Amino acid sequence: MTDDAGRLRQRVAQARRLVVKVGSSSLTSADGGALDLGALGALVDALAARRTGGGQVVLVSSGAIAAGIGPLGLERRPGDLATQQAAASVGQGALVAAYQAAFGRHGLTVGQVLLTANDTTRRSHYTNARRTLERLLDLGIVPIVNENDTVATQEIRFGDNDRLAALVADLVGADGLVLLTDVDALYDGPPSRGGSRRVPFVAGAGDLDAVTIGGTGSSVGSGGMVTKVEAAGIAGAAGIPTLLTRLPDVADALAAQDVGTVFAPVAATKASRKRWLAHATTARGRLVLDDGAVTAVTQRRTSLLPAGITAVDGAFAAGDAVDVCAADGRVIARGLVNYASSELPRLLGRTTRDLARELGPAYEREVVHRDDLVVL
């Protein structure tokens, strides 16, 4: 173990505030149809020890859909969104009840927090989610976060919880992120392929060049290793180290033992909400800018006005996320747009003063306000 890796393992182990994410495959029986209460109990024992020792823990738990498979009499994880939502609706209650019983044995209380990607990127919702989590932690509760699967539509879903966990770690200013899955570490190739070797430390993106990353190895997981590595990148961009390992190794991981893979963070640069905007939103369309507007947005960090926009693509509503592009199509920023796509064409190239005079004061607003714009 290099010194750097050792130091990062200590940082995660000693985190005052820790976000731990557990995947469906770690919480369900081998056939994926029932909650594995033994595994869940072992996880809770490790987290409760941390909590009663004075640390704060946010648990991001998948498994709602998997936990709904049995009660709904299904054979396997459903493929269509409506049945997945029905399974999540049934399974989420069972999941949280199991956690409450297990944490309750340690004298701890849990609080359910269901988030959707779309909601949380809006400023008021974002601040609200942060306030709720902060208050729960202040009150000594263990928040249990999941995506709000029953209302999330295909377009706005996280789908897997890895990215959500990284964003929650950023939201609460965690000191470390632990991703628990069904494989003990990142390997330099899919573990099903013989000869793959454990990667104990990822110092930077370059270390991933020699790694072949595959999709999910289980019947209930959804993201595979790709989304875990992405999540480590998102947490890393917020200055948070990530430790990836399997559930049975969680106690060792929390004791800084040499298990799993530790990912080094980089120095955080952007404001937290802007990182959400960059990583949590899906663009519904594109705004193409002239060169002057590109410079204004990227270098002077101004708001985007109608005068600098030359074209609009896609169908979006006011408040949706859009990609902001240079004339050659390069995406230079992501932002929340203040107009619907149907409204924009007649505003393009016009000054806000003209528009306000002609159409009324409501048209003096920016197309994307600088606070809702993240330069990529």
Ligand SMILES: Nc1ncnc2c1ncn2[C@@H]1O[C@H](COP(=O)(O)OP(=O)(O)O)[C@@H](O)[C@H]1O
């Ligand atoms: N390079 C790799 N190293 C480790 N695991 C990998 C790699 N490529 C693909 N995988 C697969 O990713 C799976 C974990 O993802 P997933 O099943 O989605 O878990 P979870 O339900 O915990 O989110 C592992 O079971 C493994 O088979």
Ligand SMILES: N[C@@H](CCC(=O)OP(=O)(O)O)C(=O)O
């Ligand atoms: N929100 C979903 C998560 C879906 C899922 O399978 O995620 P994961 O196991 O983390 O790849 C659920 O609770 O079932």
